Amino acid sequence: MSAPVIQISSLSRRFGEKNAVDHLTLDVQPGEIFGFLGHNGAGKTTTVRLLNGVLEPTSGQACVLGLDPQTEGPAVRAQTGVLTETPSLDERLTARDNLSIYADLYNVPQANVTGRVNSLLTEFELADRADDKVGGYSKGMKQRLALARALLHRPKVLFLDEPTAALDPVAARHVHTLVEDLARREGCTVFLCTHNLVEAQKLCDRVAVMEHGRLVALGTPSDLTRQYVKRLDVDLEVDPVQMDWALQILQELHQLVIRPPKREKELLTMTLPGRESIPELLSILVEMGLRVYRLAPQEANLEEVYFALNGGTQ
Amino acid sequence: MNTRAIQAIVRKDLKVAVQNKGVVLPMIILPLILFVAFPWIMAYAPSWTNAAGTSLSNMDELLARMPSGLLNELSGYTRDQQMIVFALVYMLAPMFLIMPLMVASVFAADSFAGEKERKTLEALLYTPTTDRELFTAKLLGAWVTAVAVALLGFIVYAVMVNAAGWHSIGQIFFPNWMWVALVLWVTPAVAGLGLVVMVFVSVRAQGFQDAYQTGGLVVLPVLALMIGQISGVMYFSLGVVLLVGLVIWLLDIVLLWFASKSFRRGELMTKL
Numbered sequence: 001m002s003a004p005v006i007q008i009s010s011l012s013r014r015f016g017e018k019n020a021v022d023h024l025t026l027d028v029q030p031g032e033i034f035g036f037l038g039h040n041g042a043g044k045t046t047t048v049r050l051l052n053g054v055l056e057p058t059s060g061q062a063c064v065l066g067l068d069p070q071t072e073g074p075a076v077r078a079q080t081g082v083l084t085e086t087p088s089l090d091e092r093l094t095a096r097d098n099l100s101i102y103a104d105l106y107n108v109p110q111a112n113v114t115g116r117v118n119s120l121l122t123e124f125e126l127a128d129r130a131d132d133k134v135g136g137y138s139k140g141m142k143q144r145l146a147l148a149r150a151l152l153h154r155p156k157v158l159f160l161d162e163p164t165a166a167l168d169p170v171a172a173r174h175v176h177t178l179v180e181d182l183a184r185r186e187g188c189t190v191f192l193c194t195h196n197l198v199e200a201q202k203l204c205d206r207v208a209v210m211e212h213g214r215l216v217a218l219g220t221p222s223d224l225t226r227q228y229v230k231r232l233d234v235d236l237e238v239d240p241v242q243m244d245w246a247l248q249i250l251q252e253l254h255q256l257v258i259r260p261p262k263r264e265k266e267l268l269t270m271t272l273p274g275r276e277s278i279p280e281l282l283s284i285l286v287e288m289g290l291r292v293y294r295l296a297p298q299e300a301n302l303e304e305v306y307f308a309l310n311g312g313t314q
Numbered sequence: 315m316n317t318r319a320i321q322a323i324v325r326k327d328l329k330v331a332v333q334n335k336g337v338v339l340p341m342i343i344l345p346l347i348l349f350v351a352f353p354w355i356m357a358y359a360p361s362w363t364n365a366a367g368t369s370l371s372n373m374d375e376l377l378a379r380m381p382s383g384l385l386n387e388l389s390g391y392t393r394d395q396q397m398i399v400f401a402l403v404y405m406l407a408p409m410f411l412i413m414p415l416m417v418a419s420v421f422a423a424d425s426f427a428g429e430k431e432r433k434t435l436e437a438l439l440y441t442p443t444t445d446r447e448l449f450t451a452k453l454l455g456a457w458v459t460a461v462a463v464a465l466l467g468f469i470v471y472a473v474m475v476n477a478a479g480w481h482s483i484g485q486i487f488f489p490n491w492m493w494v495a496l497v498l499w500v501t502p503a504v505a506g507l508g509l510v511v512m513v514f515v516s517v518r519a520q521g522f523q524d525a526y527q528t529g530g531l532v533v534l535p536v537l538a539l540m541i542g543q544i545s546g547v548m549y550f551s552l553g554v555v556l557l558v559g560l561v562i563w564l565l566d567i568v569l570l571w572f573a574s575k576s577f578r579r580g581e582l583m584t585k586l
Contacts, residue, residue, distance in 0.1 A: 015584070049583055054439045056580045073579070078442035088437035090326065092333040097326075104322035105441040149437070 003066070005030050005157055005189045006051060011060035012213075013046055020046040022213035023060065033183045033190045035204030037197065037306065043213035044193040045085060048159045051191075052077055065156060078107065081155035085162050087146035091135035095126050095145050098134060099152060106153035120148040139166040147175065151182075158182060161193045172199075179203055197302040207302065209309055216309050221302050228308040231258060232275055236268040237294035238285075243268070246290055256281050315450070319443045323451035328459065331424045336522060341417055341463060348409060349471040356401040357478035360394040376400075379546035395483050402475045403488060407496055407550040408539035410471070414464040414501045415536060418508035419529045421456035426516035427525035436586055439579050449577045453509055460505035468497045495555045503562035508532055510569040513577070517585065 004027035013021045021043040028034045036044050049055035051064050053073025062069055069076045089098055099117040108116055121127045124144040134142060143166050150158060160179070164172035180203060182188040194200055200207050201221050209217040209224075217224055238246045243263065250261040250270060259271035272281065278295065285292050331337045377385070377396060384404060388396045429435045438448070468489075475488040489497075512529045519525035539558070542548045 052440055054579045054583050074442040074444050077440060080440075082437075082440040084436050084440070086433050086436070088434050090330055090434050091432065092330050093326070097329065101322050101326045102437075102441065105319050105438075105443060107316070107318065107442065110318075146437075 002030050004028055005032075005065060006034075006191065007061075007063040008047075008051070009061045011047075011050060011062050012058045013043075013050055013055065014058045019213045021050065021057075024210075024213075024215055026208055026215060026218055028189060028191060029205075030189055031183055031187045032205045033179065033192060033203050035200035035207035036191060036193045036210065037195065037200055037207055037302070038210035039195055041212075042210040044210060045161055046213075047210075048082065048161060048191070048193060052080055052082060052159070078153070079155055080157045080159060081150035081153065082159045083147050083150045083161060083163055085165070087142040089134050089142055089146055089149075092133060094131050094133055095121060095137075096130045098145060099149055102149050103152050108153050116152060120151065124148045140168060140171045143167055144171065144174075147178075154186075155188065157189045157191065159191045159193070162195070163192070164194075164196060164199060176203060197306055201302045209306065211309070217305065221305075224305045225299070225301065227305075229304045230274060230308070232272045232277070233298040234270060234272055234278065234281075235294070235296045235298065236261075236270065236285075236292070237266060237296075238268070239291040239293070240266060242290055246285070249285065249288055249290070253281070253284065256284075316443065316447055319441070319447055320451040320454065323438070323443070323448065324455035324458070327421070327425045327452065327455040330428075331421055331455075331459075334424055334428070334522070336526070337420050337424050340420055344413065344416060345463070345467045345470070348406070348413065349467050350474055352406065353402055353471065353474040353478040356406075357398050357475075357482065359401070360397050360482070376544075376546075381546060381549050383551055384549040391483070398479050398482055399487060402479065403490060403493070404550055405540075405543060406471075407493065407555075408536055408543055410464075410468070410496065411500065411504045411536045411539070412533055413467050414460045414505040415508040415533055417463045418456050418460035418505040419512050419532060420526060421459050422452075422509045422512035423516065423519075423522050423525040423529060425452050425456055426513060427519040428522040430516070430519075430586065431521035433586070435582065439583055445577060445579055446574070448579075449574055453513070456509050456512075457502075457505050460508065461502050464501045464505065465497065468493075468501075492550055492552045492555050495552055495559065496550070500555055500559040500562065503559050503566055504536075506566040506570070507562055510566060510573050513573045514569075517576070517581075 006028035008024050008026050011021055011024045012019065024043070024047065036047065038044050046055065050057050051062055051069055053069030053076050056070060064076045065079050067076045093101075096117060099120060100113060103113045103117060118127070121130045124147065126141060126145060126148070129137070129141070134145065137145065143163070147160075147163065150160075163179070164175050167175060176199065179190055179192070183190050192200065192204060204221065206218070206220050207224065208215055217228065219227065236246065236250075243266075246268060247261060247263060250257050250268065256272060256277050257270045258273055261268050261270040272278065275297065278297065282292065282295055374393075377388070377400065380400075384400075388399060391399055429438070443451075472488055476486050479487060508529070511532045512525060515529040516525045519528060543550060548554060
């Protein structure tokens with residue numbers, strides 16, 4: 001296993017009395033899409049700032065690409081790209097100017113600047129408005145331009161802070177595809193700060209859940225759902241003529257069915273205490289003479305993990 | 315120092331600033347008044363007052379209060395010529411310093427506080443530039459612009475003064491050595507002072523207007539010099555100009571040292 005791209009050890013940052021990041025410890029592996037989840041004020045943006053050496057920690061250490069962000073900030077930032085929560089674009093300038101200026105700041109070889117800028121403008125579908133002032137762009141266009149800017153110098157680590165917050169579903173899917181391509185094809189490590197749990201579930205290899213600056217869960221989405229989601233939603237399909245009878249039976253199984261069953265067209269949906277309850281439920285239904293066509297557990301998702309964690313800590 | 319990055323920031327700041335009416339309008343209006351209108355008004359003021367039948371006794375009183383050094387410098391001229399030379403060469407000298415001071419302040423306000431207001435600073439802080447490069451670039455853009463505008467203004471003023479005074483004086487009488495020292499020695503220092511003051515002000519300011527209004531107080535010393543000259547307490551001789559320049563340069567160095575110490579990414583980031 002190669003060395004982690006990001007190593008964080010007991011990293012803390014205080015603002016007055018408030019712990020924005022509180023003894024955070026985690027690693028991010030090369031080429032990984034790492035989800036950093038938490039609601040507003042959980043410490044996501046502060047962590048990104050600490051990892052890029054634009055904010056000093058109160059205590060603890062961080063190492064990005066083998067470098068210390070505090071003492072080697074410029075070297076770290078030369079290899080990272082950051083999409084900030086607000087696009088942070090110069091709206092009085094054109095898209096082309098915005099990219100060209102940052103190409104110089106990121107030291108993109110002079111001979112490649114025009115080509116790189118044009119290729120990103122085309123890739124992000126901004127070429128036909130490249131010479132318009134950014135102030136006239138839609139939110140989605142601004143977000144795409146900001147993302148293009150973050151990729152100008154082909155960073156090894158890409159920090160994305162709510163990258164799809166302002167985007168419509170089509171543009172969001174475009175960003176998802178791009179992030180996956182960057183990680184899977186080009187080996188770019190992606191540190192994705194989001195509170196979009198569907199996005200995290202879809203894209204991330206591992207996720208960390210933050211709350212009030214503290215890490216409350218870390219693992220793959222499936223590990224976390226197994227660990228934190230203690231109940232299971234299942235769909236039951238029986239012979240249509242037996243639907244009412246099945247509903248009546250299920251309503252009497254209080255020990256097994258912890259949330260009242262609901263009828264949805266040809267299906268009955270209910271909640272069980274866990275996966276281990278499935279065989280018992282199935283045998284009861286069969287013994288009662290029901291013809292069971294299907295008993296399918298619904299996969300738990302990060303949303304349930306998130307709310308389970310919040311419910312547990314609040 | 316990464317000069318390419320510095321140039322990129324200077325380019326960016328200039329491109330952004332020239333699209334701000336709050337920056338551009340004062341840079342057009344003030345020079346038009348000071349360097350174009352003022353020479354013609356002052357050059358023809360003696361003939362207007364004579365035509366109106368008013369005496370020049372007020373002017374006599376003013377000149378009577380002036381230090382002997384200035385009276386010596388004016389001794390070769392007639393009374394009407396003295397009034398023109400006094401107004402255009404000596405009285406306007408401290409006022410000229412308002413130009414670099416204002417341009418530097420307005421550019422720095424747009425570059426520091428304006429960038430914070432427009433929420434564009436964060437992306438800049440994430441670039442591989444060092445704090446020193448960022449600080450240098452931010453100062454350099456505003457300083458070079460202020461000095462360039464002042465130099466251009468000086469050339470325009472020189473042409474206007476000689477053209478406007480020709481009917482009365484009949485020869486090129488401007489600039490003298492005091493003005494050369496004022497433009498080449500004091501102007502860059504004054505521009506630096508406006509800048510550094512604005513750096514301190516911008517840290518606390520909410521935006522461009524806020525910074526510009528607070529930082530505008532830096533013109534007070536220049537107004538004091540002007541009042542000092544009109545009241546006859548002092549006059550802008552070559553020696554005074556060199557001394558004033560030296561004091562401002564020293565002040566610049568001290569303030570710049572403190573400003574550079576306080577200009578740190580982490581501090582800026584926490585104030586976004």
